[in-house]
Amino acid sequence: MYERLDVLRERARGELERVQGENTVDNLQGYSERESFTNLFSGRFAQLSSVERGLCFGRIDETGGERFHIGRIGLFDEEYDPLLIDWRTPLAQSFYRATPAAPLGVTRRRHIRLHGRTVIGVDDDVLDLDALQDADRSTLIGEAALMSSLGANRTGRMNEIVATIQTEQDEIIRSELPGALVVQGGPGTGKTVVALHRAAYLLYTHREQLARTGVLVVGPNTTFLRYIDQVLPSLGETDVVLATVGELYPVVEATGAESAAAARVKGDLTMVDVLAQAVANFQRVPDAPIEFKVDQHELVLRPGAVRKAKQKALESDEPHNPARKIFVRRILKVLTDQVIDKIGRQYVGEEDIEDVHKELAEDDRVQGILDHLWPELTPQLLVSVLLSSAERLTEAAPQLSEADRTAILRPIDAPWTASDVPLLDEAAELIGELDAAVSARRQQAAAAEAEAADAWKYAREVVQVQLEATNIVVMPWEIEQFANLVHRRTQLVDNPGTVSERASADRSWVFGHIIVDEAQELSAMDWRLLMRRCPRRSMTLVGDIAQTGTDAGVKSWAELLDRYAPRRWRSAELTVNYRTPTEIMTVAGGVLAAIDPNLRPPISVREGDAEPWLRAVPAAEFADALTAAIKAEREAIGDGRLAVLVPRPRYDELAAILEDVARSNDPAILDAPVALLDATQAKGLEFDSVLIADPAGIIAESDRGLSDLYVAVTRATKRLGVLADGDLPEVLSGHRQ
Numbered sequence: 225m226y227e228r229l230d231v232l233r234e235r236a237r238g239e240l241e242r243v244q245g246e247n248t249v250d251n252l253q254g255y256s257e258r259e260s261f262t263n264l265f266s267g268r269f270a271q272l273s274s275v276e277r278g279l280c281f282g283r284i285d286e287t288g289g290e291r292f293h294i295g296r297i298g299l300f301d302e303e304y305d306p307l308l309i310d311w312r313t314p315l316a317q318s319f320y321r322a323t324p325a326a327p328l329g330v331t332r333r334r335h336i337r338l339h340g341r342t343v344i345g346v347d348d349d350v351l352d353l354d355a356l357q358d359a360d361r362s363t364l365i366g367e368a369a370l371m372s373s374l375g376a377n378r379t380g381r382m383n384e385i386v387a388t389i390q391t392e393q394d395e396i397i398r399s400e401l402p403g404a405l406v407v408q409g410g411p412g413t414g415k416t417v418v419a420l421h422r423a424a425y426l427l428y429t430h431r432e433q434l435a436r437t438g439v440l441v442v443g444p445n446t447t448f449l450r451y452i453d454q455v456l457p458s459l460g461e462t463d464v465v466l467a468t469v470g471e472l473y474p475v476v477e478a479t480g481a482e483s484a485a486a487a488r489v490k491g492d493l494t495m496v497d498v499l500a501q502a503v504a505n506f507q508r509v510p511d512a513p514i515e516f517k518v519d520q521h522e523l524v525l526r527p528g529a530v531r532k533a534k535q536k537a538l539e540s541d542e543p544h545n546p547a548r549k550i551f552v553r554r555i556l557k558v559l560t561d562q563v564i565d566k567i568g569r570q571y572v573g574e575e576d577i578e579d580v581h582k583e584l585a586e587d588d589r590v591q592g593i594l595d596h597l598w599p600e601l602t603p604q605l606l607v608s609v610l611l612s613s614a615e616r617l618t619e620a621a622p623q624l625s626e627a628d629r630t631a632i633l634r635p636i637d638a639p640w641t642a643s644d645v646p647l648l649d650e651a652a653e654l655i656g657e658l659d660a661a662v663s664a665r666r667q668q669a670a671a672a673e674a675e676a677a678d679a680w681k682y683a684r685e686v687v688q689v690q691l692e693a694t695n696i697v698v699m700p701w702e703i704e705q706f707a708n709l710v711h712r713r714t715q716l717v718d719n720p721g722t723v724s725e726r727a728s729a730d731r732s733w734v735f736g737h738i739i740v741d742e743a744q745e746l747s748a749m750d751w752r753l754l755m756r757r758c759p760r761r762s763m764t765l766v767g768d769i770a771q772t773g774t775d776a777g778v779k780s781w782a783e784l785l786d787r788y789a790p791r792r793w794r795s796a797e798l799t800v801n802y803r804t805p806t807e808i809m810t811v812a813g814g815v816l817a818a819i820d821p822n823l824r825p826p827i828s829v830r831e832g833d834a835e836p837w838l839r840a841v842p843a844a845e846f847a848d849a850l851t852a853a854i855k856a857e858r859e860a861i862g863d864g865r866l867a868v869l870v871p872r873p874r875y876d877e878l879a880a881i882l883e884d885v886a887r888s889n890d891p892a893i894l895d896a897p898v899a900l901l902d903a904t905q906a907k908g909l910e911f912d913s914v915l916i917a918d919p920a921g922i923i924a925e926s927d928r929g930l931s932d933l934y935v936a937v938t939r940a941t942k943r944l945g946v947l948a949d950g951d952l953p954e955v956l957s958g959h960r961q
């Protein structure tokens with residue numbers, strides 16, 4: 225297989241060099257054509273290079289005597305006979321699903337472990353009837369391979385798991401594309417990694433559809449997105465948008481911090497009505513007639529006339545800016561009539577009326593009045609003006625308490641925060657686009673449509689000619705992809721950009737599939753924004769209600785999905801914890817029971833080598849004890865990685881006294897041997913060793929402090945230490961050493 229890989233890689237490299245060396249670029253078509261070939265061959269070369277490690281990891285022997293090798297990509301020999309089967313194909317499914325209880329025609333499954341190009345381990349599951357007696361074997365697949373991967377030191381980046389995907393995980397990965405799938409699972413059950421493999425599977429299986437519309441993966445923060453950003457490229461997928469909800473409003477960068485109370489208020493659906501009211505408050509009817517002079521004419525705009533114009537505009541059901549046009553037309557008509565009456569209707573013709581209308585429309589005074597009565601708005605303007613004025617807030621949000629209104633009040637030039645983004649998105653819907661933006665977009669769309677039709681025709685011809693001339697080696701299964709590339713390139717010569725680039729820049733982009741990780745953290749307003757980006761509701765949501773760290777977060781999956789995808793959602797559960805060893809999960813179990821006595825933590829797949837330690841020291845000794853504990857833990861884990869998790873309010877204080885630890889704003893934090901984080905920042909991440917400093921402080925930091933502590937305890941893959949400043953909190957005291 226490696227020989228074949230080398231041949232294909234060399235061929236792709238040769239083609240790439242040849243195409244790049246060719247001297248045919250003297251016109252647009254030649255340029256596009258060369259770009260497409262370069263793209264195709266460099267893409268193929270990159271893919272063939274990315275699968276070098278662990279190219280083949282499994283084999284299935286079937287009852288009929290057939291035998292298939294399973295690997296990271298599909299490989300065929302010169303006769304197109306399969307050498308290696310891609311893990312995403314239906315044929316490979318039994319590798320992940322067969323158990324002694326349901327062997328699916330498989331007699332033996334073999335896990336192959338490689339180091340470089342050398343086989344260093346082979347583990348067989350024999351799926352014959354005798355094995356049925358062995359209950360253990362029916363649950364774990366490829367136990368030795370799995371354990372060896374779980375026991376390895378963490379690198380600071382999430383790895384792909386194609387070789388050891390477990391049955392319950394595979395069912396989620398291969399679940400069908402349409403509808404919303406929600407996956408509930410405790411910490412360490414593989415929700416994140418499964419969601420990413422699902423993205424790779426869907427892109428492989430529904431390439432046609434998803435390559436055009438794109439896949440969006442939403443994560444809780446940028447550190448987390450960096451933690452996972454290697455997984456999809458290592459599976460050969462690069463055209464995916466990774467973003468936090470705060471990044472989903474183009475142009476706006478949400479860099480500001482905000483209080484938990486502000487996030488809760490802004491995350492609630494009440495804001496939908498508040499924003500609608502705020503827009504309505506910009507559509508004014510004057511209390512008294514407005515009198516003014518245009519040229520020599522005395523004009524008057526009475527409240528009744530404005531009210532009528534407003535009513536007409538609102539009846540159109542258009543958003544604020546487009547509806548403004550109707551309002552303006554009506555008001556101008558009223559004023560034109562007044563001028564005409566003054567001149568004397570008998571003296572004017574149609575053309576004169578039009579002239580008067582035009583003059584009034586261009587008059588500064590008239591424009592000023594119109595802007596006062598119904599100003600053109602932008603989402604940024606609306607939201608910042610609303611949130612910075614106590615008076616406007618009281619007017620628009622009488623249903624909020626005084627305290628809630630105060631919580632969201634901020635200066636007009638304050639930086640945008642993550643929970644402002646769904647408000648901006650909502651505002652954009654209510655306001656609609658500005659006139660200039662609409663016409664520019666219409667023009668662009670018409671031009672693009674015409675070009676696209678030409679480009680597609682041209683792309684087909686190029687492919688045909690090249691194939692007939694056997695100028696170029698294109699594998700049969702690449703023809704469609706290739707034609708697409710030529711098409712895209714020709715269409716986008718002036719405006720190059722991948723689907724993911726274009727999708728990130730366009731607020732109204734509709735994604736083919738959206739994956740949401742740590743989905744429990746999203747507020748109701750966040751969901752509204754995401755649902756707009758995916759009207760077909762083809763989504764995968766993974767999360768754990770018990771880990772919800774904010775009051776704005778999800779309390780029930782059913783409630784959320786019955787609202788947005790009634791009868792179009794299904795759920796699955798992951799029950800086995802692959803991260804945290806049994807001993808540490810016993811500590812986590814106590815914390816979970818304190819959150820809700822009915823909840824049970826997921827069962828750990830393995831036992832660890834080290835018992836967790838919990839220690840309490842008097843406040844005066846805390847700083848020294850912490851420094852000593854960090855030193856001891858570093859020695860215990862060698863090359864592994866340590867996280868020190870602290871209460872949010874004490875972050876700066878502790879950061880100031882600890883040396884040699886990477887801070888949360890350090891871009892290299894994931895690569896550092898010791899990382900200092902608060903529990904929220906550690907969400908989704910994992911470390912060889914976790915040291916929790918001041919657990920009582922974590923519990924006290926918010927109403928959801930116990931959930932934060934639960935998150936903190938479940939980040940470790942090997943070792944857990946807890947150092948209390950004063951007494952150990954009750955939820956942990958049972959484990960004191």
Ligand SMILES: Nc1ncnc2c1ncn2[C@@H]1O[C@H](COP(=O)(O)OP(=O)(O)OP(=O)(O)O)[C@@H](O)[C@H]1O
Pocket residue numbers: 370373374383385388389390393409410411412413414415416417418768802803907908909910938
């Ligand atoms: N089948 C598997 N083979 C190998 N490793 C696995 C497998 N499933 C999960 N893991 C590993 O277990 C760890 C936990 O996975 P992941 O982070 O996806 O869990 P999670 O459910 O998202 O956790 P949390 O909710 O705590 O963030 C990761 O290191 C992941 O690579």
